[in-house]
Amino acid sequence: MGERSKPERPRVALFVTCLVNVMRPGIAEATRDLLVAAGCEVEVPLEQTCCGQPAFNSGDEMGGRAMARHQIEALEGYAYVVAPSGSCAGTIRHDYTHTFRDDPAWLRRAEELAARTHEITSFLVDVMDFQPARTRFAAKATYHDTCSGLRELGVHDQPRRLLESAEGLDLVPLPGSNVCCGFGGTFCVKYPAIANAVVEEKAEAVESTGAAILLGGDLGCLMNMAGKLQRRGSAVRVFHTVEAVAGRLGGPAIGEKP
Template sequence: MNESTPSRRVALFVTCLVDLMRPRIGFAAIRALEAAGCEVIVPEGQTCCGQPALNSGDRDHAAALARRTIEALEGYDHIVIPSGSCAGTIRCHYPEILADDAHWLPRAQAVAERTWEIMAFLDEVCGWRPEAARCEGHATYHDSCSGLRELGVKAQPRRLLKAVEGLTLTPLAGEETCCGFGGTFCVKYPAISNAIVAEKAAAIEATGAGLLLAGDLGCLMNMAGKLHRDGSKVRAFHAIELIAGMGDGPAIGEDA
């Protein structure tokens, strides 16, 4: 960053899964954002974005969580999230949830307009590349449904990963197909979810890659769990971990 360029004041929305299951993704996000010249704040008061309630049809609780989240995230230049599904909830669905509330709708719209999935933010807003990142390995990449379809996150992570020295990226057959997680879907319909992730695991193995990358921890936990149950040696990481130079630690499931 040029010394004359003002620092972007960024609120990091960590997400429930990252906070509870894989905090190193949050630390990787901070490292990458700071390397891109951002001042990073993790606002107190953030909890769930309300996505599970929204997906289950509980709009009242989803709206209550949306209001709480908006209050926590107002006042920052940008809100950045290491999850396409949570970012999609805030950016695309908060204005819908609060559409009939004259007080909260403009606040929801203002927060939504400043909300970004982290790899799209680093690529599109910051124009940053991970010059110091290195990972000797062969990887494949899965596109999460929400990030891809709601936010258009597709080329951005691949451009960032291309700059990681030593990393080879092989296309995944059906890379845009759901992995079967779907938040509460995998709980409500476990047999269907398992059938979907079985096809995904087979496609991952067929690439010959030793690393599986994606931008949503829920998807990664689902795919990594299936690969582990099948005896696969493929190791799963959130893409931001490699981009931030933190790909040498335990893979998802290995630090449980």
């Protein structure tokens, strides 16, 4: 972190994301808990909606732009915007500025929002220099680097540093950890056969590690891998990184019944 000092009690907007809100709100709760522990004042803007990623991915530029305008207005006024998703944070940081490249007024607002938007593990480590409380969960785990977080935002070392706080958690390398899981947002809908072949290889790689737990930073990717692992009869359990850091590995994993 060098000589840079972390901000004092910044006002943070928690961008929950659609999948987390609908499929696993516990990820948002764990994210909130970690932000509070890091010294942030956390709010969940009720006006937030989809970031527009599915629209942009599908070529619906007008639809994505309309969502971008809404999000920019909803998230202005906060020191930071933090999401438990590299893909949603990446959309706000990159797609918004691209879609408004010919609209100076909205481009300025999009650039200001982009500069304040972070993926959760990157924010905790790079901005807040956060050292989480020591938790204990004895298990062997492996980590998948999701494409958007890794390639758009440079998220790699940050989650691994945070996971060091979990005593007894043996983090082993995942072969091809930087290779796509096959989800790819709308890619898995457009090209299901290719997506299935890709996630089959990912599941084999996960099982080859001997890990009992698979961790990652995007719920869409985690649901995709959890589903394939379960269909293969694998005992590997899948969690979001923030659930591990917040000491929430004792509950049902992704895809398991409560």
